[in-house]
Amino acid sequence: MDFTILIIIIALALLFDYINGFHDAANSIATIVATKVLTPFQAVLWAAAFNFAAYFISRYWIGEFKIGNTIAKSVDESFITLEVILAGLIAAIIWNLATWKLGIPSSSSHTLLGGFMGAALANAGAFSAVINGETIDVINYSKVVPTFLFIFMAPLVGMVVAYLITILILNICRKANPHKADKWFKKLQLLSSAMFSLGHGGNDAQKVMGIIGAAVICYHMNIGDPAYANLESADRFAHFVDDWAWVPLVSFVFIGLGTLSGGWKIVKTMGSKITKVTPLEGVAAETAGAVTLYLTEHLGVPVSTTHTITGSIIGVGVTKRVSAVRWGVTISLLWAWILTIPVSAVLAGIVYYLLKLFV
Incomplete structure (x- = not known):
């Protein structure tokens, strides 16, 4: 039975990965489509290629998958069961599809994290439990708190960096021929979009990889596999990456395939509803978003690419004037971001209780 549930989890995780691709496709291509540098089809093809190329950077250049490890360790393993992971995934898929249908650029990352934590809390029935005479928290706060903080920090960092880059470019190019400069920035948008897609x-x-990793480790621990049982908890994820080497590769393939499917309602929100974007501003926003993502990946903090690029686009808009940003749209997005984790957690708790009736 456990092996069947593991296979279902892997299949659903890859489905989530695919949905994440088309849900978040807008993040890296909204400005490049809005400025008509590429057609929508060319843009998703471009973004998908670099989504997949990121695998080789994480695997062979960085040499580890820090964000995947953070997700896998966000809940104490004492409270992780295959049913918990399955319930979290189902809840995350439901919320992701609902927000995609409504055209809301919510965070796939926080949806997944909220679902995982909510199902684990439902399993424990409390925020902590006494195991072998020791009180253990269900949620690993050292991993989760930085992720919560970056709900607000990621867009803020993106906004500040985008503002500074835009001001710098405007000063450097103040004597440039506007027509020639525009042509150059259209070409540079290809580079900045590629950087953000990476x-x-x-x-x-890596977030999906982390969930699959948690499931694989749980399965091997359940069957008493000494290759996992004899390792320290901190070392099991690294062993999983080597033991199931196809999982990281396939995770990057599926997000690329999802990006190819697009997500045009969200492209419209990101590319035109927050603020009007020129090629110069597109370069600044995408570069700022990329810098923020590289920084957080280095720190091992799972952030929302949606939050990051939205903050960057706002930073670009503020350089013109504060009123250039449509703050009504932005505030609506902020509410969606704040609600994502608790709504996903509650939904996952409900799904967990329903699963326990049948599994």
């Missing part, structure tokens, strides 16, 4: 792939594909 960050998106490296960040988001």
Whole structure:
């Protein structure tokens, strides 16, 4: 039975990965489509290629998957069961599809994290429990708190960096021929979009990998596999990456395939509803978003690419004037971001209780 549930989890995780791709496709291509540098089809093809290329950077250059490890360790393993992971995934898929249908750029990352934590809390029936005479927290706060903080920090960092880059470019190019400068920035948008797509792939594909890793480790521990049982908890994820080497590769493939499917309602929100974007501003926003994603990947903090690029686009808009940003749209997005984790957690708790009736 456990092996069947593990296979279902892997299949659903890859489905989530695919949905994440088309849900978040807008993040790296919204500005490049809005400025008509590429057609929508060319843009998703471009983004998908670099989403997948991020695998080789994480695997062979960085040499580890820090974000995947953070997700896998966000809940104490004493409270992780295959049913918990399955319930969290189902809840995350439901919320992701609902927000995609409504055209809301919510965070796939926080949806997944909220679902995982909510199902674990439902399993424990409390925020902590006494095991072998020791009180253990269900949630690993050292991993989760930085992720919560970056709900607000990621867009803020993106906004500040985008503002500074835009001001710098405007000063450097103040005597340039506007027509020639515009042509140059259209070409540079290809580079900045590629950089952001690399960050998106490296960040988001690892989250699914982390969930699959948690399930695989749980399965091997349940069957008493000494290769996992004899390892320290901190070393099990690294062993999983080597033992199931196809999982990281396939995770990056599926996010690329999802990006190819697009997500045009969200492209419209990101590319035009927050603020009007020129090629110069597109370069600044995407570069700022990429810098933020690379920084957080280095720190091992799973952030939302949606939050990051939205903050960057706002930073670009503020350089013109504060009123250039449509703050009504932005505030609506902020509410969606704040509600994502608790809504996903509650939904996952409900799904967990329903699963326990049948599994």
